[in-house]
Amino acid sequence: MYTFSNRLKIASIILMIVGALGIIGGFVMAPGTIAEAKAMVASHDGGHGDAHETEAAQAPKENDHAVADTHGEEHDSSHDQHLLDQLKNRPWAALYVAAFFFMMISLGVLAFYAIQRAAQAGWSPLLFRVMEGITSYLVPGGIIVFVILLLSVLHMNHLFIWMDADVVADDALLQGKSGYLNPTFFLIRAAIFLAGWIGYREYSRKLSLAQDESDDNSNFKLNFRISAGFLVFYLISESIMSWDWIMSVEPHWFSTLFGWYIFASMFVSGITVIAMVTIYLKSKGHLPDVNNSHIHDLAKFMFGISIFWTYLWFSQFMLIWYSNIPEEVTYYITRIADYRLPFFGMVAMNFLFPVLLLMNSDYKRINWFVILTGIVILAGHYMDIFNAIMPSTVGKNWYIGIPEIGSVLFFAGLFIFWIFRALSTAPLQPKRNPFIEESRHFHY
């Protein structure tokens, strides 16, 4: 039986406190008026202002004076309002990216767990309690994401511009989509998805614990059946969730493989966290029957799904880049123009790094190697979500600063606190899983 060590508990609480301070700091520092917003941008971005001045100076030469002036003023005021909205969005977007990222990890683990159950995998039952511990975060993590979405619907922020009735009134495309993209239906969908994921997680966990005490395999068989059913629900709900919660921040743009793309991201992050938690617990003397073949298999998944993610990333990118259709290519134009380093840095972190580090079979068994690669993969997939949300919500005013780091620290602390607390509530090794012997003797 694992007990939540005090050092880890204190560390997670410190992370939460520091993170909460950062989040609050982010909201306090956000500008309240247009004047403040302009001052903030001018103070740390001189080049941007200069470009506008030259533009403004040239404008009168080309046009009639009066027309140019009014045009310029209108443009400036709408531009300023836009700038203010973006800077106000920044702490919200930072909060949302981090909240979604950690929720996504536990959701990815839930999918991995359901696949192991549905496939009746023989190698992994020793790791089921670790996976169940990580999926326990889906309850607080999912609820937090839902609350942020609810606050967006209540116009506390401008993350989703299609929620703004004034924007929709001027936009024929959004009016056409309003049968689907409207706040009520949006929240209903979110509630159904979260209820389905959390419901499966809790029920499967209950059956998993009941199997330990039972004298037949009925719980195991029922768990197999509900897991297969859950995977059907998951694949549909995950895909729609990715359109709703991520793709709709840019409501004019769409990509048909977006659901798979986000799935790959959450799957590889989830598997990485399973490997990291397993290695941590093993280093503390728990999970005595987990051998390096289990770690090897998890690392193979990290390696393989990293390549799978890259395949989807590139498939999406190349088709849009090649066809060069304006309404599609805008997605990548903004990212390459304003987010060059995080956009291409992410590909290096999520593809080159794991491919080169984990290519050698022997390295997949070296714990510190797996942890090191895992940290890079997790940071890379945080950047993936960052690149998906930020360009549409804060535009070129992005920065990895106090709000972003604070949010990550807060949710990392909450995540660690919650999953290790859940791990300490049940024995770490399932007793009566029919495949537990096969898992104990798993040898590559």
Add this chain to the structure above:
Amino acid sequence: MASKVIHAFYDDDDVLMLAVKKVKAAKHHIDEVYCPFPVHGLDKAMGLAPTRIAITSFMYGCVGLAVSILMMNYIMIEDWPQDIGGKPSFSYIENMPAFVPIMFELTVFFAAHLMVITFYLRSRLWPFKEAENPDVRTTDDHFLMEIEIHDNEQELKDLLMETGAVEINVSEKNSH
């Protein structure tokens, strides 16, 4: 040089694996095991050196990647630049996304094919080569363990019978 070898036949891969472990534990050198299908873990049990084919595969992949880059650069950029989809081919790096599928495919193509050829050469397999396996049954349903005899014929026979061999033969062998 002709030498005497002992051939022990087995009819089950699990029995064979246990036999290999027992023979190794008794400090005898196993020359070769002939199997109708690959037996998982047999190479480790026999104490064979780990395969280096993965390293060659990586090198062949790098060669394939380099060939594809040079080839696409010559064909699409230097020799006959075209304007495809509004993207004039004047620079390799700017047109690189369009070449990635070819770069990927040639990397895989080179790694896979050269690895197979390497495997054949290293295993000394080529067309019309005479089969090396000493008994045709090893292509059907029997496993054969070959051990060289150094004045210990009876001892080996007893040991192999004990491990569950279904048949034991002693024969002359010409080493290559």
